[in-house]
Every structure is written in C-alpha cells, then in structure tokens.
Amino acid sequence: MTTTADIIERGKAVLIGNYARQPYVMVRGEGSLLWDADGKQFLDLFAGFGGTVLGHCHPVLIEAAARQAGALWAVGNTFWTEPQIELAEMLNRLAFAGQAFYCHSGAEANEAACKLARLRGSQEGGNRWKIISLDKSFHGRTLAMIAATGNPNYRKGFGPEVPGFINVEPGNFGALESAVDDQTCAVLMEPIQGEGGVNQYPVDYVQRIRALCDQRQITLIFDEVWTGCGRTGHYFAHQGFQGTDDALPTRIEPDILTLGKAIGGGLPVGCMFAKPALAKLLVPGTHGSTLGGNPICMAVARAVFHVIERENLTRHAADLGTWAAQRLRKEGRLQGKVVQVRGQGLMIGIELSAMPEKLMDRALAAGLCINLTAQKVIRLAPAINIPTDTWKEGVERVIDLIAAL
C-alpha cells in the first residue's frame, strides 16, 4: 500500500525544493474543508494563500469551468473571446472605468503594471523610469518584482538587481516624497501589506500619495493581489479608503490596479486593470501572454464575481472579520501572547509577542490550516463564503492554539 511517506519521498526526488512543504499530501477539498491522503480533515483558514476565495470545488465554479472546457480552451490573443470581455466589463462595474490585460499570476500583473508605468514615463515628461515601493512589501518573485519587493532577503543571490526600484518606509509620507525625483514614474503599493505582516497605513498617507502622484504625473499602482476580490469587505480594498483630509482627493483610486490569487478562484489568473488613458499606450507588440486570458480561466473568474455579488460576500467578509477581531482582542488567555490584531474583513493578522515554536506543526496536527508571516504574525484568510458557524469554530480553535503556546 502506498503511504504518505512514499508519496513525499517520490516528490522529494523529482520536485525542486523551493517550498517548505508540510508532511501532508492533500487530495480533496470541499468548501473550507480539506482532506489528506490518510483521511485526516483540516479546516482551511488560509485558502491556499488566498487563491480559493470561494472555498474548494465551489459548484458554480466547477460548472463554469466544465461548460467552457467543452466549448473552447485557447485560441491565442490574436482573436477575440467573449469571456475576457465579460470579466473586464465586470471590473468596469465593480472597480472603475478601465481596460484589462490578463496573465497568470500576481507577479506578472505587477510586471505589466511597471512596464506600462515606464512606458508612460518614457513618453510623457522625458525619461522617467524609477518606481517607488515600500519596505515590507511583497510584489512577487520575478527579477523585477524581487527588486520592487521591500525585503532584501528575497533578492539574496539573485544579483545584479534590476535597477530603478526604490524602497521607502511605509506610512512615512516625507520619506516617500523625498524619494521622488524627475525620473520617478510610479509608486507601487499594497493597500494593506500581506506578506509583510498585515500592515495598514493611515488613510491620509494614501491620500497624500494620490495627490503627489497627480501633481507629478506619477502612475499610482495598487497591488491588490492579496486584498482584491472581496477579501477585505470591499470588492477592492482601496474602495475602503475614506479620505479624512478634505483638502486632498477623498476618493482614492489607483491609475493601475493589479489582481491575482482570488480572481481565478484557485485557477491561475492575473490581471492588470488600467485607466484608459494609460492603457492605450500598450499598442500591439508592447506586451503579451500566450495563454493569459484563456477562456476557461476567464469563465471561472467571471463566476467568482457573480457569486460574490449574488451572495453579498463583501458584507459577509466584513461582518465575520469584525466579529473575529473583537473576539480575539477580548480573549483573556491571549493577553501577553498577542501584541496586536490587525486587518480588515477576512484578512487578519495576529501579531504574537514572541516567535512561536513549531506553530505550523501544532496547527496542522490540530487540523488547522493557517499561516505564519513576518516571523510572528499569524495570518487568517479563509474563503470569504466560509459559513459563520465554521468561522467562529475556527477562531476558537486558533485561540486555543495560541493560548497553548
């Protein structure tokens, strides 16, 4: 009989070891539950790094994928296919008036955004090519995106660095403003930092960045790869920025929005969504992707938004997030162990007072899929349609786990 250990041994022989994999072989998922090859059940409170935003094997997504799979898989982007258009129409309704470019991942969406910002910089106002991003940010693993990412650890051993990316302290507007010069073409930032530890900024910080970008013809790129598609209680997290300083723009929209993870519901979809005045610069030959926007991924992405809208899941995510933050903050057993509970909607960071020992081992042994980032921040990001009772039970189990550390 094949055991889990046998499968892992086979995997170690043939798969590159760039992931710190846990000793479980997952074979089946349904909603927020997962089962491994030994039949052990897990409560999934991290949704595969945010990808399975509607849980595992959602029947509407299965239907959308199967129907499209029986009609057309791929034709190349020299033809029109309607699922691409329908998804972009949806983004126009739910985000802002814009035009879409599709790819397969968040990193690729950010690459496209940075290329477009540089293209604008090369055409408007001289030779502008520098891109400012924030310390503790994460934007992906390509050569350019590790330069953009505000954590030098991701760059070690991969030099020389792609030039033109400057990291500044998040939340410090003065630092960002002084980093801007005549060669700056873009600011790239997450509305809430994910990998960096679920870090939020004061709204007036973002307001001032928007105003600065307007004054200096700088492209503002919001990387909503983690925060997009309903997770934070808004379709897109920037819609939750309510400007407090009336002298500055109160409605804070990016010039380019990048999406990944959740937009494909678990299939590989990335999207760069740009305001039309910018988007028009990408003429034939400037950028592309062979399978980006393939009809199956597009049909599923469209169904993801249908379900979020129909079931009012932004509200659900907001309510469950508010409940959890309150519950976690008032639990006496966590005093001294938890420094801060952060986040919005179902993107929650629980900062511990010390680096926990064997947290992931303990969580998985207890049947809980969670995540640890920035050394001591537990992240919870379940499917946004997780049933209320399941979520409440999950949060109680996370409390027990932390209390026992």
Ligand code: PLP
């Ligand atoms: N941007 C953000 C904010 C992310 O959190 C990630 C991945 O975690 C990425 C970009 C990269 O996305 P992908 O892994 O799909 O390339």
